[in-house]
Structure formats: structure tokens, C-alpha cells
Amino acid sequence: MRQYSERMSRLTGSAIRQIMKLMSDPEIISLGGGNPDPESFPVEKIREITDQLLREKPTQMLQYGVTNGYLPLREAALEHLFRPKNIQADLENVIPFTGSTQGIYMILDMFIDPGTPVLIENPTFLGTLNVIKKLGAKIIPVEMDGDGMLMDDLEAKIKAHQPRLLYTIPTFQNPTGRTLPLERRKRIAELAAEYDVIVIEDDPYGDVRIKGTPLPPIKSFDTAENVILMNSFSKIIAPGLRVGAAVGAADLIQQMEKVKQGLDTHTASLPQAICAEFLMRGLLPDHLRTITAIYGERLDAMLQGLERYFPADADFTRPEGGLFVWVQLPGIKNTGKLLERAISECKVAFVPGTPFFLEETQGLDTLRLNFSSSTPQQIDTALQRLGGLIQEEYNK
Amino acid sequence: MRQYSERMSRLTGSAIRQIMKLMSDPEIISLGGGNPDPESFPVEKIREITDQLLREKPTQMLQYGVTNGYLPLREAALEHLFRPKNIQADLENVIPFTGSTQGIYMILDMFIDPGTPVLIENPTFLGTLNVIKKLGAKIIPVEMDGDGMLMDDLEAKIKAHQPRLLYTIPTFQNPTGRTLPLERRKRIAELAAEYDVIVIEDDPYGDVRIKGTPLPPIKSFDTAENVILMNSFSKIIAPGLRVGAAVGAADLIQQMEKVKQGLDTHTASLPQAICAEFLMRGLLPDHLRTITAIYGERLDAMLQGLERYFPADADFTRPEGGLFVWVQLPGIKNTGKLLERAISECKVAFVPGTPFFLEETQGLDTLRLNFSSSTPQQIDTALQRLGGLIQEEYNK
Numbered sequence: 001m002r003q004y005s006e007r008m009s010r011l012t013g014s015a016i017r018q019i020m021k022l023m024s025d026p027e028i029i030s031l032g033g034g035n036p037d038p039e040s041f042p043v044e045k046i047r048e049i050t051d052q053l054l055r056e057k058p059t060q061m062l063q064y065g066v067t068n069g070y071l072p073l074r075e076a077a078l079e080h081l082f083r084p085k086n087i088q089a090d091l092e093n094v095i096p097f098t099g100s101t102q103g104i105y106m107i108l109d110m111f112i113d114p115g116t117p118v119l120i121e122n123p124t125f126l127g128t129l130n131v132i133k134k135l136g137a138k139i140i141p142v143e144m145d146g147d148g149m150l151m152d153d154l155e156a157k158i159k160a161h162q163p164r165l166l167y168t169i170p171t172f173q174n175p176t177g178r179t180l181p182l183e184r185r186k187r188i189a190e191l192a193a194e195y196d197v198i199v200i201e202d203d204p205y206g207d208v209r210i211k212g213t214p215l216p217p218i219k220s221f222d223t224a225e226n227v228i229l230m231n232s233f234s235k236i237i238a239p240g241l242r243v244g245a246a247v248g249a250a251d252l253i254q255q256m257e258k259v260k261q262g263l264d265t266h267t268a269s270l271p272q273a274i275c276a277e278f279l280m281r282g283l284l285p286d287h288l289r290t291i292t293a294i295y296g297e298r299l300d301a302m303l304q305g306l307e308r309y310f311p312a313d314a315d316f317t318r319p320e321g322g323l324f325v326w327v328q329l330p331g332i333k334n335t336g337k338l339l340e341r342a343i344s345e346c347k348v349a350f351v352p353g354t355p356f357f358l359e360e361t362q363g364l365d366t367l368r369l370n371f372s373s374s375t376p377q378q379i380d381t382a383l384q385r386l387g388g389l390i391q392e393e394y395n396k
Numbered sequence: 397m398r399q400y401s402e403r404m405s406r407l408t409g410s411a412i413r414q415i416m417k418l419m420s421d422p423e424i425i426s427l428g429g430g431n432p433d434p435e436s437f438p439v440e441k442i443r444e445i446t447d448q449l450l451r452e453k454p455t456q457m458l459q460y461g462v463t464n465g466y467l468p469l470r471e472a473a474l475e476h477l478f479r480p481k482n483i484q485a486d487l488e489n490v491i492p493f494t495g496s497t498q499g500i501y502m503i504l505d506m507f508i509d510p511g512t513p514v515l516i517e518n519p520t521f522l523g524t525l526n527v528i529k530k531l532g533a534k535i536i537p538v539e540m541d542g543d544g545m546l547m548d549d550l551e552a553k554i555k556a557h558q559p560r561l562l563y564t565i566p567t568f569q570n571p572t573g574r575t576l577p578l579e580r581r582k583r584i585a586e587l588a589a590e591y592d593v594i595v596i597e598d599d600p601y602g603d604v605r606i607k608g609t610p611l612p613p614i615k616s617f618d619t620a621e622n623v624i625l626m627n628s629f630s631k632i633i634a635p636g637l638r639v640g641a642a643v644g645a646a647d648l649i650q651q652m653e654k655v656k657q658g659l660d661t662h663t664a665s666l667p668q669a670i671c672a673e674f675l676m677r678g679l680l681p682d683h684l685r686t687i688t689a690i691y692g693e694r695l696d697a698m699l700q701g702l703e704r705y706f707p708a709d710a711d712f713t714r715p716e717g718g719l720f721v722w723v724q725l726p727g728i729k730n731t732g733k734l735l736e737r738a739i740s741e742c743k744v745a746f747v748p749g750t751p752f753f754l755e756e757t758q759g760l761d762t763l764r765l766n767f768s769s770s771t772p773q774q775i776d777t778a779l780q781r782l783g784g785l786i787q788e789e790y791n792k
Contacts, residue, residue: 002648004507005507005509007505007509008506011658038454041454041455041458046450046458047451047454050446051443051446054443054446058434058437058443059434060636062434062439062634062635064431064635098494098660098664099660101658101659102660105659105660109401109403110400110404111399111401113402113403116401131658135401164399238459239458240456241664242662242664243664255404258408259407262497262501262526262527262530263498263501264498264501264660265495265497268637268664269637270666270667
């Protein structure tokens with residue numbers, strides 16, 4: 001018998017990854033993943049950039065790099081990602097890392113002891129929830145409405161629990177697709193300053209905006225250097241590169257650098273440099289227009305399919321971007337069981353809502369649908385089949 | 397004031413990285429780093445492989461990958477790295493990761509609670525030592541002679557402390573360049589089986605053998621599935637790729653996969669695929685011949701320079717490979733202070749030995765020299781200057 005650390009007893013594998021293993025059948029239409037559309041990857045540009053980097057800077061691409069990141073990427077992230085969003089920052093405020101998963105891990109590791117109070121949205125991103133659990137935090141869920149966290153509940157829970165951390169995905173939230181309005185963003189920054197709470201603002205989807213007006217990040221209202229904004233290149237260039245970057249207070253960035261030394265010394269140089277070049281060549285705006293045009297058609301197909309094929313009491317979010325729509329089906333007792341039937345009888349997959357919640361008894365009538373990785377026709381077909389199955393369950 | 401986790405209070409930045417910051421002067425000859433020779437990177441091959449991968453498998457290179465690693469790399473590591481070393485293993489025993497730093501981090505994280513007894517070589521690799529300290533282990537150093545750990549002391553300390561882990565670099569150890577003889581390797585595997593100790597066998601240098609006969613890894617004698625061998629592509633292909641791979645018991649590999657989900661979801665696909673192709677095309681043996689020929693000349697220059705320019709009582713290791721020579725200078729009270737003079741007066745850098753030890757009072761008369769990243773002429777010049785300075789100190 002292995003004598004693992006206590007942390008390991010609190011670590012569960014991702015339920016979603018288990019579900020995904022059910023889906024090896026290529027006939028299945030999956031609305032279950034969180035993948036961007038591979039057809040839209042800027043392959044030619046990446047190939048050209050990569051070849052040029054290996055010709056012109058072979059040593060920099062292949063030798064050990066620095067832990068605080070490839071300098072041109074820090075500069076490019078500042079200029080092309082952070083400053084345009086009204087964030088006052090300098091180079092000392094920026095650190096790239098191995099996907100925003102690593103960036104979030106570092107902040108959690110830096111602040112969480114067993115018993116440390118941490119606030120989360122409930123439901124929230126499973127990957128982060130699993131690390132928070134593993135570290136043994138006392139997890140406090142904040143109530144949400146259709147626009148995200150409720151500020152009264154947030155303040156009450158800050159007062160009651162004196163949390164060190166708040167983890168939030170304010171724009172096109174995973175799993176709900178919800179977007180926090182401007183006033184609540186300002187309020188979170190105020191509360192973080194007043195009560196000295198570190199806010200992890202996870203923003204992998206904000207730039208994938210299909211329609212509507214971009215909202216400034218919480219970080220742009222941060223006067224107390226308590227908000228750290230996590231950006232990812234996974235949804236805006238390609239996830240296989242595993243590159244993300246944060247902007248935050250210089251002292252936090254320095255601590256992240258120290259933690260990162262032990263995690264992987266530095267992030268692979270070539271993927272960092274590919275992201276840097278992509279930004280510096282000004283390729284991002286056009287690429288975002290391309291992918292949001294594609295995702296817009298898919299989102300429309302999804303919302304139309306939900307209207308057309310799902311029961312009248314189905315409640316679903318209508319996000320203006322991101323990758324996910326969240327559905328509540330008052331007539332379904334357990335969407336996990338529904339999934340089993342959906343896969344075997346309809347060849348359609350989705351993710352049941354429960355794993356995103358703190359408690360296994362929550363969200364039993366909810367599910368998450370992804371619209372980025374299927375065509376409008378596939379989405380329509382999948383929702384028609386799924387809607388039929390749901391109607392059957394309703395009629396039972 | 398930030399309220400960091402307890403772990404952070406035990407985390408120190410790398411002393412070596414601080415020292416390296418002193419060395420921005422391009423006139424300095426550095427024997428201080430641990431970098432492979434950038435001139436020897438297989439740039440053309442990597443460029444050709446990369447271009448082909450992005451042409452033929454763009455989606456695989458750019459989409460999310462699996463946490464347990466790019467399948468062709470797992471296969472290639474098994475066939476080209478592990479099985480030729482007499483290791484009985486299958487695919488379920490192999491996991492790639494983001495540099496062996498990450499592989500080691502995962503095992504440490506899996507087994508260390510505050511107070512957990514962990515055995516180390518003393519001196520040992522600083523990066524690992526820092527993570528072990530950060531996790532709050534009770535660190536127990538094992539006595540060494542010129543061939544590495546002493547088996548009597550190892551067994552006595554296992555009996556006395558019942559450690560969960562032993563961390564060892566058996567071949568061309570960092571910092572000492574020492575190599576553990578065959579019988580001790582067998583003995584470690586026996587002790588690990590008898591007392592149920594997990595052995596992290598860190599082997600980034602073993603394939604960089606300049607002369608002499610390769611020794612089988614401890615893992616090849618592991619009958620109780622307690623040894624996990626960590627390999628790295630940093631010294632045999634290129635460190636900027638950040639790819640390593642482990643072979644070990646299937647249950648340990650599965651736990652590593654779970655931990656890795658929270659660390660970075662998966663390792664960047666392109667660097668993994670570059671390493672896989674490099675192995676599958678059979679390029680490694682020739683490349684190793686190329687680099688060991690270069691390093692052989694450099695090692696010779698270093699050993700000759702030490703003979704010629706250093707005091708007669710200087711004791712130094714004579715490794716048959718790797719990157720480092722370890723020097724003890726009985727007439728020097730503090731090699732840290734020597735370094736300051738060496739940089740300012742001789743434009744030569746090295747790493748003082750003390751940071752590699754558990755206690756700050758240890759190894760004050762030792763230093764580590766790197767021979768992989770300077771030419772024979774540079775090494776000769778540097779040692780001549782340094783030898784003169786040391787002689788001055790001896791004559792004081």
C-alpha cells in the first residue's frame with residue numbers, strides 16, 4: 001500500500017475526463033468537450049512563424065529560458081492583451097506560464113493551507129475546483145443569478161469567512177456562459193480592496209466575444225493590487241501550445257516565479273515565442289473575427305435548437321460569446337442518467353452539470369453544452385435527438 | 397501584507413539564479429551554469445521535424461492533448477530510452493511531462509506531507525531540494541563517498557527514520573559528477589523493496605556518457621515497483637523543449653496523471669512530438685556521439701586545467717560524463733566569497749558548493765564547475781585565472 005500525502009486523498013480525477021472516455025465512438029456528436037474548433041486553428045501562420053523562429057533564433061528556442069518568461073511574450077501580452085483592456089501595468093506585472101491551468105495552480109498553491117477559506121462561483125470550472133479541494137481549502141460558494149455572483153451574498157460571505165481568495169470567471173463563465181455586469185465587476189474590485197481578498201480573475205473566453213460590447217476586466221478596477229488576471233492562448237490561438245499569461249501586482253508575480261522554478265523551470269520556449277510573434281504581427285484581431293464568425297453561427301444553431309426541440313420549461317443561458325450554454329431542465333431528475341441514454345440511444349454527448357458544483361447533490365437537473373466544436377448542422381441534429389429523449393423522460 | 401500559505405514561508409528562490417544575475421557581463425567565462433552546448437543542438441533536424449509535424453498533423457499539434465502524454469512519445473521513450481536499459485515496462489508504465497522538473501515535483505507532491513521523512517544525497521540538485529523543503533519534509537541526508545551514497549548509512553537511516561522517499565541522481569550526479577557503482581544500485585533496489593521506500597531515480601545525465609561502460613539504472617533492479625526513473629530530453633536533445641518522461645509502476649503513473657491535470661492539463665504537444673520523432677527516426681545515438689565528443693574535449697581541458705593550475709591539495713571528481721566536476725579546496729574558507737573576487741577580478745564564474753547542501757554551513761570549501769558550455773580554450777583560460785586567484789588566497 002502506497003502511503004500518499006494527505007493532499008492525494010482529497011484529489012479526485014476529473015469526472016469529465018471519465019465521461020469523455022465513453023465517447024470513443026466516432027458517430028457520437030459531442031456537445032460535451034471544451035475544445036476550440038480545430039478547423040479554425042491558424043495553422044499556416046503558426047507554421048511560418050515556427051520555421052522563422054527556428055531559423056533566426058535557434059539557440060533561444062532550444063536553450064534553457066528564464067522562469068519569468070520569454071521577454072517578447074511578456075511585452076506582447078502587455079501591449080496586445082492587457083493594456084487595450086484598460087489595465088495599468090508594466091513588464092514587472094506580467095508572467096507567462098504553461099497554460100492558465102498552471103497560472104491558477106500557482107496562485108492557489110501560494111495562498112491555500114488546509115482550512116483556508118476560499119470563495120468560488122458555484123458551479124465553476126472543475127479543474128480549478130479539484131485543485132482547491134486537493135489543497136484542503138474551506139470552500140465557500142457564492143450565490144449566483146443569471147448574471148453571475150450576487151454582490152450582497154459575496155460581501156456577506158467575505159465578512160463571515162474572511163477568505164484569502166476569490167476565484168471567478170467573470171466573462172462567458174464555464175460552465176454557465178454567464179457574464180458579470182460592469183457594476184458587479186467594479187464592486188468586486190472594491191470588496192477585494194476593502195477586505196484584502198486576492199481575486200483570481202480567470203478570463204480564457206473574454207476575447208471570444210461573438211456579439212455585444214466587451215466589458216472591462218475586474219483587474220481594470222483594481223486599486224489595491226489584489227486582482228490577478230489570468231489570460232490563456234488556448235481559446236484565442238491554440239490549446240496544444242499550453243501558454244497563458246497573467247497580469248498582477250509585481251510582488252505576486254515574483255512569488256509566482258519562485259513557485260514556477262519548482263514546477264517546470266520555465267515554459268517551453270517555442271510555444272511562448274509562437275504566441276509572441278502571433279501577437280506582435282497583429283494577427284490576433286483578424287483571427288478573433290474569423291473564429292467568432294464561426295462560433296456565432298454555431299451559437300445561433302444551438303439557441304434555435306434549444307427553442308425548437310427542448311421542453312418549454314427548459315431554462316438556458318444566451319451568452320454573447322465563449323464556448324458554452326447552460327441548460328436547466330426542471331423535468332429531469334438526473335442529467336447524469338440522461339447522458340447514458342443520450343450516448344447509447346442518440347449518439348449525442350453533453351456534460352451533466354453536477355461535477356461543476358461543490359456538492360454532488362447540486363445541479364442534478366442541469367447540463368453544459370459546447371457549441372464551438374460542432375457544425376451548425378451537427379448541433380441541430382444533436383439537439384433534435386436530445387430534445388426527443390428529454391421529451392420522452394418528461395412524458396414518463 | 398499578503399497572507400501566503402505556510403509552504404511559501406519555506407520556499408527560497410534559487411541561490412544559483414541569483415548568482416547568475418551577477419553574470420550579465422559578456423566578458424565573463426561562466427563555468428557556473430548547467431546548460432548544454434547550444435552549438436550542438438540538432439537545429440536542422442528539429443526544424444525539419446517541426447515543419448513536417450505542422451504539415452501532417454496540425455490538429456494533433458494544436459488541439460488539447462491527453463494528460464498522460466502524446467502516445468507516440470510514450471511508445472518511443474519505451475523503445476528507445478527505457479527498454480534498452482534493461483527495464484521491463486509497458487505503455488502503462490510511461491508518462492511524459494513538462495521537463496523532469498515537473499515529473500519530480502509530482503512525485504514529491506504525491507508523497508510529502510509536513511514532517512514526512514525524505515532521504516537525499518547531500519549535496520544534491522538544488523531545484524529538487526527546494527521543493528522538498530517547501531513541502532515541509534523532514535530531510536535526512538545520506539553520507540556519500542567518492543562513488544555516491546554509502547549503503548550502510550542508507551540502511552541505517554531507512555531503519556531509523558522509515559522514510560517514504562529517497563531522491564537520488566545515481567549517474568554523473570549534480571553537483572558532484574559522482575556515479576554510483578553497480579552493486580550499490582542493486583542494493584538500493586533491494587532496500588527499497590525491503591523497507592517499502594519510493595526511489596526517485598533522477599537520470600538527466602546518464603546518456604551523456606563520454607567514456608566508460610554504461611551502468612544499468614536502479615530501476616532495472618526494481619522488483620517491488622518502488623523505483624521511478626525520471627528521464628529528461630533537456631541534455632540529450634534540447635532543454636527549451638521542456639520534455640521529460642518517467643517509467644514506473646502503473647499505479648504511480650496513474651496518480652501522476654491525476655496530479656498533472658491540475659498542474660498544466662497536458663504538456664505542449666509540439667515539443668512532445670519533436671522528441672518522439674527524434675527518437676523514432678533513430679537520431680539519438682548519432683546525436684549523443686556528437687555531443688559526447690565535444691564534451692569529452694571540454695572535460696579533458698577541465699581536468700588538465702585543474703591539475704595544472706589548482707593547488708596540489710585540491711580534490712576533484714573525474715566523471716566519465718555529464719556536465720559537472722566538483723572541487724574541494726581545503727585552503728579556501730568560503731567559495732562564495734571567492735566567487736565575488738573571481739567575477740570582479742578574473743571575469744570567471746562558478747557555483748559555490750554550499751547551496752547544494754542541506755545546511756548553509758556545509759561545503760564552504762567546495763565548488764561546482766560546468767564543462768559543457770565553454771570551449772576547451774575558454775576552460776583553460778578560466779581555470780588558469782581562477783587557479784591564480786586561489787593560489788593568492790592560499791598564500792594569505
